[in-house]
Amino acid sequence: MRLPITIGLSLFLLFLAPQAFAKYQNPEWVEVSPGGESFRVSMPNQPKVEAENVGAFSGNRYVAPIGIATYTVWSLRNINYRAGQDTDLYLDATAELVWEGLLKPAREALDKKDRLLAAMIYEKELPPEGLPGREYYVRVGNITGITQLFVANERVYVMLAMGVPEGDWPREKFFASFQPPAVAAAPAPTKPSEIVGVGPGTGGSNPEDYNRVFSGREVTQKARVLEKPEPTYTQSARKFGVTGTIVLRCVFSKNGEVTNLRVVSKLPHGLTQKAIESARAIRFTPAMKDGQPVSMWMELQYNFHLY
Numbered sequence: 001m002r003l004p005i006t007i008g009l010s011l012f013l014l015f016l017a018p019q020a021f022a023k024y025q026n027p028e029w030v031e032v033s034p035g036g037e038s039f040r041v042s043m044p045n046q047p048k049v050e051a052e053n054v055g056a057f058s059g060n061r062y063v064a065p066i067g068i069a070t071y072t073v074w075s076l077r078n079i080n081y082r083a084g085q086d087t088d089l090y091l092d093a094t095a096e097l098v099w100e101g102l103l104k105p106a107r108e109a110l111d112k113k114d115r116l117l118a119a120m121i122y123e124k125e126l127p128p129e130g131l132p133g134r135e136y137y138v139r140v141g142n143i144t145g146i147t148q149l150f151v152a153n154e155r156v157y158v159m160l161a162m163g164v165p166e167g168d169w170p171r172e173k174f175f176a177s178f179q180p181p182a183v184a185a186a187p188a189p190t191k192p193s194e195i196v197g198v199g200p201g202t203g204g205s206n207p208e209d210y211n212r213v214f215s216g217r218e219v220t221q222k223a224r225v226l227e228k229p230e231p232t233y234t235q236s237a238r239k240f241g242v243t244g245t246i247v248l249r250c251v252f253s254k255n256g257e258v259t260n261l262r263v264v265s266k267l268p269h270g271l272t273q274k275a276i277e278s279a280r281a282i283r284f285t286p287a288m289k290d291g292q293p294v295s296m297w298m299e300l301q302y303n304f305h306l307y
Helices: 003-013 018-024 087-102 104-108 112-117 172-176 235-239 271-280
Strands: 030-032 041-043 048-054 057-065 069-078 119-125 133-140 143-152 155-163 195-197 224-227 244-252 258-265 283-285 287-289 292-304
Touching: 041 069, 041 172, 048 069, 048 087, 087 104, 087 119, 087 133, 087 143, 087 155, 087 235, 133 155, 155 172, 244 271, 258 271, 271 292
Parallel strands: none
Antiparallel strands: 030 041, 048 057, 057 069, 069 155, 119 133, 133 143, 143 155, 195 258, 224 283, 244 258, 244 292, 287 292
């Protein structure tokens, strides 16, 4: 069952009495482990299997409706996958696949007004102990839901649970049941402490070693910012409603350069890179220690809000 059909059904279901939803609250779920696949998931019934081909991605779609909600899993292979590619960029591209590919037929079935209100909004990065993944809120017509997407080398997994907003249909049970394949060489998520630009070393711990990097408490006069360019939103970040704060740790070096950039807290869809570019363009006067210019650790925060 494609989402346009589900959307049509939801228009009718919105007028049902609350007791009509009761039988969907605790359906008898089954474990789904398709032959030829390497994942497991719980769904309210045995899903219908359909082939899916969108651009460089091909595979299967597994759909299990329960009347007021539809649960879908896509298991796809990316023929353009290249080993070692950036995980965050890969997840960005997968989000584009979901919105501009997998959900495009459902959006095109809406009238013009509802198409303008349709949205896929970034929620969070998924826990690092599994495959690299993300969660987004989705609204298409009169139904809403959540999608979670994961990447495992050339394999891409997309889970989507959508239904009538007022319906008390299970969501967490579906997502919590997903067991992805064990992938030894899966692309690792970008670590918050990853160095993205390396400058002079920190030197020794001798307080009279003016070549080391000092903390703000150790210097006589802290570095003074002269110009701090603000990063701009990327088109992709606006599209997916990304908001939040990026935190960077860096060194304001004694020679006037921003070095040793480390990402402490990141955001997707190009915003972290925009923050890094802005940080590197900061102009400042170096910190001073006993009358000499020295390098000093700094923490930078960039807030992104949509107005």
